[in-house]
Amino acid sequence: MKNKILGLIESAVQAVSGEEVAVELTRPDAQFGDFATNVALQLGKKQGKNPREVAQEIIDTIPKNDSIASAEIAGPGFINLTVTDKSLVSSVIHPGKFTAFKDQTVVAETNNPNPFKAMHIGHAFNAILADTTANLLEAGGADMHRVSYHGDVGLHVGKSMYSLLKFVGDDPKKLDSIKPSERNKFMSQMYADGSNAYTSDETAKKEIDALTVQSFTREDPLFAEVYDICKKWSFEQIDELVDKLGNKPTQKRYLESDADEIGVQTVKKHEGSVFINSDGALVFPGKKYGIFDNVFVTSTGRGLYGARDLGLMQLKQQDFKADKSYIVTAEEQKDYFRGVIKAAELCLPELNGVTQNISTGTVKLSTGKMSSRSGEVLDVQWLFDQIESAIRSRGAKPTAENIQGALRYQFLKVRVGSDVIFDVEQSVALEGNTGPYVQYAHARACSILTKGSAPQSFPETDLTDDERLLLRKISEYSEVTERAISELMPHLVCTYLYELAQEFNRFYEHNRVIDDKRQVVRLAIVNEYATTLK
RNA sequence: GCACCGGUAGCUCAGUGGAUUAGAGCACUUGUCUUCGGAACAAGGGGUCGUAGGUUCGAAUCCUACCCGGUGUACCA
Numbered sequence: 001m002k003n004k005i006l007g008l009i010e011s012a013v014q015a016v017s018g019e020e021v022a023v024e025l026t027r028p029d030a031q032f033g034d035f036a037t038n039v040a041l042q043l044g045k046k047q048g049k050n051p052r053e054v055a056q057e058i059i060d061t062i063p064k065n066d067s068i069a070s071a072e073i074a075g076p077g078f079i080n081l082t083v084t085d086k087s088l089v090s091s092v093i094h095p096g097k098f099t100a101f102k103d104q105t106v107v108a109e110t111n112n113p114n115p116f117k118a119m120h121i122g123h124a125f126n127a128i129l130a131d132t133t134a135n136l137l138e139a140g141g142a143d144m145h146r147v148s149y150h151g152d153v154g155l156h157v158g159k160s161m162y163s164l165l166k167f168v169g170d171d172p173k174k175l176d177s178i179k180p181s182e183r184n185k186f187m188s189q190m191y192a193d194g195s196n197a198y199t200s201d202e203t204a205k206k207e208i209d210a211l212t213v214q215s216f217t218r219e220d221p222l223f224a225e226v227y228d229i230c231k232k233w234s235f236e237q238i239d240e241l242v243d244k245l246g247n248k249p250t251q252k253r254y255l256e257s258d259a260d261e262i263g264v265q266t267v268k269k270h271e272g273s274v275f276i277n278s279d280g281a282l283v284f285p286g287k288k289y290g291i292f293d294n295v296f297v298t299s300t301g302r303g304l305y306g307a308r309d310l311g312l313m314q315l316k317q318q319d320f321k322a323d324k325s326y327i328v329t330a331e332e333q334k335d336y337f338r339g340v341i342k343a344a345e346l347c348l349p350e351l352n353g354v355t356q357n358i359s360t361g362t363v364k365l366s367t368g369k370m371s372s373r374s375g376e377v378l379d380v381q382w383l384f385d386q387i388e389s390a391i392r393s394r395g396a397k398p399t400a401e402n403i404q405g406a407l408r409y410q411f412l413k414v415r416v417g418s419d420v421i422f423d424v425e426q427s428v429a430l431e432g433n434t435g436p437y438v439q440y441a442h443a444r445a446c447s448i449l450t451k452g453s454a455p456q457s458f459p460e461t462d463l464t465d466d467e468r469l470l471l472r473k474i475s476e477y478s479e480v481t482e483r484a485i486s487e488l489m490p491h492l493v494c495t496y497l498y499e500l501a502q503e504f505n506r507f508y509e510h511n512r513v514i515d516d517k518r519q520v521v522r523l524a525i526v527n528e529y530a531t532t533l534k
Numbered sequence: 535g536c537a538c539c540g541g542u543a544g545c546u547c548a549g550u551g552g553a554u555u556a557g558a559g560c561a562c563u564u565g566u567c568u569u570c571g572g573a574a575c576a577a578g579g580g581g582u583c584g585u586a587g588g589u590u591c592g593a594a595u596c597c598u599a600c601c602c603g604g605u606g607u608a609c610c611a
Contacts, residue, residue, distance in 0.1 A: 026552090038552060045591075075553045076591070114611085155610055281609050290537080295609040305611055331539070335606050361539090362604080394573070414547065417539075419604085421546065430573055432559040433547085440573050448570050495548065498558085509567090509575045516570095526570095 001091030002479050004067055005035055005081060012061040016054070017043050025081075027476065030469055033072070033080035034088070040077040051077025085463045088471050092528050093458055095478045100486045101324075102141035107316055108134045108326040110250055111242045114151040115234030116160035118188030118379040119241050121363045122330065125420060128411045129360055130328035131247040132490045137326075140485040145320050146250040149312060150238075152231060153257045154305070158212030159194030160187065162204065164226050165211075172225045183233050184241075184381055216260070216302070241380050246404035254315060256308045263311025264303040266347055267296045274346045286339040294339050309340045313355055314348065324356060331359040331417065358488065361419035378422075383407070394430060402436060409435030413494040433498050438533070441501035444508060445530040451514050454527035461521050466507050470525060473503040477532050497533060504529055 002025055010023050021039060028036040040058055044051030055073045062071060067087040072080045083091075111127040113119040131146070138144040151157075167190065168174045178186050197204035211223070218224040235253075243249075267275055267282050275282045280299030284306065286292045296306040303311075316325055329337060337357035344351045387406055388398040396402065413433060414420055430436040463471065476496065484492040513522040 028553095032554090036553095041552080041591080051591085078553065151611070278608080283608060286608095292537085292607050294607095298609045300609085302609085304609065306608095330605095332605060333611085335538070336611095359539090396573085418547080419540085423546075429560075434559085434573090436573060437559095440571085444571060444574085451570060491548080495558090502558090505574060506576095508570080512570070514570050 001067075001083065001087060001475060002035070003096075004087075005083065008062055008065060008068065009037060009039065009058070009079075009081075011063070012058050013039055013043065015061050016057045017047065021046075028080060030472060032074065033070075033082040034472060035081045035083070036074075037079050037081070038077070040073075040079060044077060055079050085468065086460075088463075088468070088475055089458050091475045091478075092471055092532075095532075096482075098140045098482055098485050100140040100482070101137050104142050104323040105145070105320060106134075106137050106142040106324045106326070107145040107147060107320045107322040108137065109149050109328065110134055110146045110247055111148045111238070112150060113238050113242075114156060115231050115238070116152075116157050116187060117191045117234075118184050119238055120380060121378045121383055121422065124241075124245055124380050124383065124407070125363050125411050126328055126330070126360055127242055127247055128245055128408050129358075129416065129490070130326070131245075132408070132412055133326060133328065133358065133488050134248070136485045136488055136490065137324075139481070142324075145252075145322070146248060147252045147254060147316065148242075148250045149254045149256075149259075150235075151256045151305075153215040153255075153260065155208070155212050156191065157215040157227075158208040158210075159198055160191045160230070161211045161215065161223065161227065162194040162197060162208045163190040164230060165223070168222075168226055170222065172222070172229060175226070175229055180236075184237050184379055187230065187234065187237075188379060213302075216257070244384065244400070244403075245380075246400070246408055252319065254312055256305075256312075259308040259311035259315055260303045261311070262314055263307035263309070264297055264301075266310055266314065267303075267307050270347045274343060284339055284343045286342070289339075289342050291335055291339045291342065294336065296343070306336075306340055306343070309337075310344055310347070313344050313351060317348075317351065317354070322354060325354050326356050326358060328358045328360060331361060333357075334359040359417060361414070361417055363420045363422055390430065402439065405435035405439045406430065407435070409438065409494060412490045413498075415491050416489055438497050438501045441504050442530060442533050445504065445526050445533070448513050448526050449523070449530060452519060452523050454523045455520050458524045458528075459521050463521075464511075464518070466511050467518075467521065467525055470503050470507045470529060473500050474525075474528055474532050476500075500529070500533060504533075 023039045025035045040055035041051045044054045055077045059071045069084040070082045110130040113123040281295045282297040341355045391398045480496040
């Protein structure tokens, strides 16, 4: 509908002014109409005319049609437009398709918790945002590929393995005493202990450094056995928890150990051209590009995460030949990724413009920042427990749908990049701007629809004010979603759905559907509402 | 030091050039309802949009400076 109205206004503007002016239609308060434009103000300024007179000329020039019911001048020269009921209804039952990513192959990492550590709330936030971004891309027509990437080598593995080897002594069977449900917590504790030892104990530090090297080579049989068991545990946990978050499955799992070699080779190949040698280390001189210098390969020849991310980009490109590749990370890594992406584009010109880094804010507790090093993390299991008990305390039964609805909405309703302040009490509250409120508003509508079935086609009729308000809100779906897709901003959808649910609840409160003389029309409206919300 | 992100109601956040009252939710106050699932609806109090200048017919929104908070700044991830 918006495009149709836009077309009408644009042709009128061109006829009046003889020039191409970009017309913008906004959604004013319902009392002012369905659309508004300030084009007469812009034109008036440009041509030195009175904006209100320009507005009147534009209105007079709009061709007769069955879409616009009225056009009025307001304030200094705004034009408020009200569409006909017929046009409104038609726009609701024939929403447009989204094409922002049509014919594009897109790959996204939709989860990336590391094995040998606990999966915490930050990982959950990241995974949910990445998965939802992938949903938007898919809705925009992309050929979507979801993958994951995990750090199975490096210092954090050395730290965990230090504690794990102490725990098992020389008998890996001791690990059997840890129950599956305790493993996430256990691994978290092992990592925290190793991490503390690393900073407080010189001898431990040396051992951990040696174990870090082992994470790449795995030549000691005992190390390899414990490593394999715990890595398997970790991925079982990760897969289970990611599924529980409501993420769609990934089709390929990448590991840092896979990406390391190809990355290191690429760096070495471009020594002198892209990377510089500094005391034996291979450094990307990011400062030249306004970022910061960063070591990709150590003076001992070991690949660091920069080299591995470079290798990963190549692996993904071999597998998918994607037009775009999305990586969602915490904002701390924003500048780091600017550097890696720049380095990748210099080494591999075919990657130009492919890799996109979306940075998230931080999940914070009202009590302070979480730190995985000191062990003060809220692991994901704890979070599920909190939400489940909150749902039970309402006398309801926790289900995958209501748990995911509550959790995902909480993380997605803020603008991408904003921090999420995780207040335990508020996060599990089920009123107000929350997932459960929206789900409830859907359930109510569905309940009505079981009591009377919606007509095949929308009846021709004039609408009451309340009916019109609800339909007007439903009609915003296309333009809101289109924007959410092109800007990859899920919160726009959340905000809209909340407003839509509010509008429905207002309607519900004041208008009967079943056994009302307007039952047929109202069932049609409720049906469109439920479909849109879902 | 430099770079990036942020500062909007008591709290958590939308709004990033447009108006006639700057919006929600939570919390607080007061109502509605013997309900098509009350996890509802309605009304009210509460804001010099960090500060000071500037641009503009028009600024929370753009520019400049400053203040406050967060993050990053080479062999950790």
